Amino acid sequence: MIGGLLDRSDSRVERIVPPSGFTASLTVLSAAAMAFLAVFIGAISMSASRVADDWGAALGDKATIRLSxxxxxxxxxxxxxxxxxxxxxxxxxxxxxxxxxxxxxxxxxxxxxxxxxxxxxxxxxxxxxxxxxxxxxxxxxxxxxxxxGAVYDDHARWRLPMVRAADRMSSVAGVSLVLIAAIGAAMVALAASASLSANRQIIGVLRLVGAKDVFITRIFVRRFTLRTIGGAVTGSIAGMIVVVLMPGGGGFIDLRFAGAGWLWPALVPLAGGGISYMATRYAAFRRLKELS
Amino acid sequence: MVEFDSVSVRFGDRALFDGVSLSLPAGSFHFVTGPSGAGKTTLLKLCYLEMAPEAGEVQLFGKETERLGRDEVADMRRKIGVVHQDCRFVDHLSVSENVLLPATATGVDIRDVDDNMSQLLAWVGLSRHRDRRPPELSGGEKQRAALARAVILSPDLILADEPTGNVDWEMSLKILDLLVELNKSGKTVICATHDLSLIRQAKTRAPARVLRIRERGIELSGADL
Structure with missing residues (x-):
């Protein structure tokens, strides 16, 4: 997939469909917004997981006896x-x-x-x-x-609900990421479908000269995938800057990435590209079937 | 090469073709003529599978076309070069890119056809215009560019729909000469035109035959017009 996207010899193919149109800006902007949200929600998810782990580890082997x-x-x-x-x-x-x-x-x-x-x-x-x-x-x-006068307290009374809350927040963040991916896929599919309709005449010419659906699809898939990756890179960088500038302090709201978590902003554009690839491919084949 | 078996086409209540059968052998040169709206373009559309008959069967290259999938239709079209009356270019591409479009769209290595493209542009007299865009060309130049695009991959069947419709007589003869030359090189040519003078000129250059569209049918004539 990546090899095909980066193949410079495809520039001739790329030129067949004009790059202008509202779908270009729509795709880039929505990819940037979705990537920003994904980075931010990823940070929340990781922070919540980290807090849950820390509390579980730090307090799980501790207890208190209170004597009055x-x-x-x-x-x-x-x-x-x-x-x-x-x-x-x-x-x-x-x-x-x-x-x-x-x-x-x-x-x-x-x-x-x-x-x-x-x-x-x-x-x-x-x-x-x-x-x-x-x-x-x-x-x-x-x-x-x-x-x-001694009372044994294993902290479970307040520790477990907070760990559960952190776990739940992490799960909600995961669901939010799935929703972001789904909305992103829908936006790209919509934009690709609109672009195919707008270029109906060119598609007609391509079919006239013997182009197969897979060739026509490739033009749109390549274009929308690259646009999505471009928008997502911008959104990820913006999201990362905001996350880095968030106040730290090691508390529950410490959203800053730690360790392998720093890979997340880099993974978001790649995931966006993958989602765009599949969404455009699906939309293109479906639209071409309707246009035939 | 092209066979119609009891082909019928209707547009609403109007029957355009009613049980038409014909057989055009490989290497032949046929003109399709008839009054406006008689079905000349429809006949060509049936030949390059842009439309299917309501009844009957169209066979191309010895193959039935009724149940072909979209990829098979594409494979079939790679053997057919079409010159439309409105040329159907991709306007933001240059003339040379448009001429190369069949190669680009079918994955043929451009290096294999680049020389061919230059020769073709010279043959149709458009070498100087290779970097211009189609809207910048005159009617005759567009028709010749469309002809170059139609033959870039050396198809077996060439369909031309009123290729001289928007050009003067001198340019019409040039385009006719190109079609005759293609036919002499072994290509099957079907050319729709309402221009009887052009057909008479063609008959002095090649053994062309005429498919005359009459009321709901097609009549094949040899010499008389």
Missing amino acids: APAETLQDQIDAVMTIAAQTPGVVGARQLTEDEQRALLAPWFGTDAALEGLRLPVLFDLTLEGDGPDIEGLRRRLQGEAP
Whole structure:
């Protein structure tokens, strides 16, 4: 396909159909717009996947025990939690958070200079898990018996919905890409069909001199595929610039590409060319059948 | 070469041909004549498969044409050169590109026919006009360019529809000479014209016969006009 598109000896063939007409601008503009959207939505999809993966990986092997106890039993319960954590299969590390770490956790709400000494804050334990983690029900029962103020939190309550949301966003982005491809294909097919109708007279001459449908189709396929690739390259570059200029920060809205993701803007024009090739071919054969 | 078997063509309620049968052998030269609207162009269209008869059968090169697919029709047309009354050029291409169009459209290597094209343009007297576009040519020049395009791939059958319709007498004779020369080189020529003087001139140059279209039929005549 690519070899045929780049074959310079086809310039004589290319000249048979005049390149002017609204279909040229329509194809280039719609390809550019679709490529821009594809790059942007691809960035959203990849960002969402990345977030889902990060959250799954970062929090999947972590859990927290929160301990609120009267001052007279606090140390006993702290010791009990540390002992239980050390003895529980699936838990490979347990550490009590320092006051500074707790202050840092509360900084978004109280600021960094807040005096927390007066507040009765729970004691937090950071657990590191392995494999499938501990038997949660067993661990909760033992904590209830030996450290009644301790609550085990595996973050699932808020982590899973967010991971699910990120996954869903990634799926929606995938569906959007399919829709963009379908709309792009429809636009190119429409433009190719209009171009074939507008050049009905030339097609008549070509048929008169013995041209087969495959030859006539090739002229239009080549033209529309190259136009689509040209428009898509422009749209991809514009989309990439916008994505690069988006604010980063590593949060959920960090749309910037990472690693192999940078290939995506380069793949969009190629995919556009492939879609255009198939759409024009289909439209051309269909229109030529009607014109015969 | 061309055979009609009980061919009928109707346009609405009007029967143009009704059960016409004829057989034109290879290498023959026939004029098709008759009044305007008698069906001269329709007869040629049947010969290059631009239209199909309502009834009956058209055979070209010994092959039935009724059930040919579009690719087979294209294959058949590669053996036929057609000169239309309105020439049917691709106007934004140069004269030489138009003459080469059958080669371009059928995948023939241009290097194989480029010399042939130059000779053809010289033969039809258009060497100086090879880079001009068809709208810049006169009526006679267009007809001669169309003739060059029709024969560039050396087809076996040449169909000309009123090739002298828009030209003066001197140019008509030049075009006639070209057709006669093609016929002498073995090509089958069918030329539709209403110009009886041209036919008389042709008869002094080649063994041409006349297909005279009359009421719903075609009559073949030899010498008398």
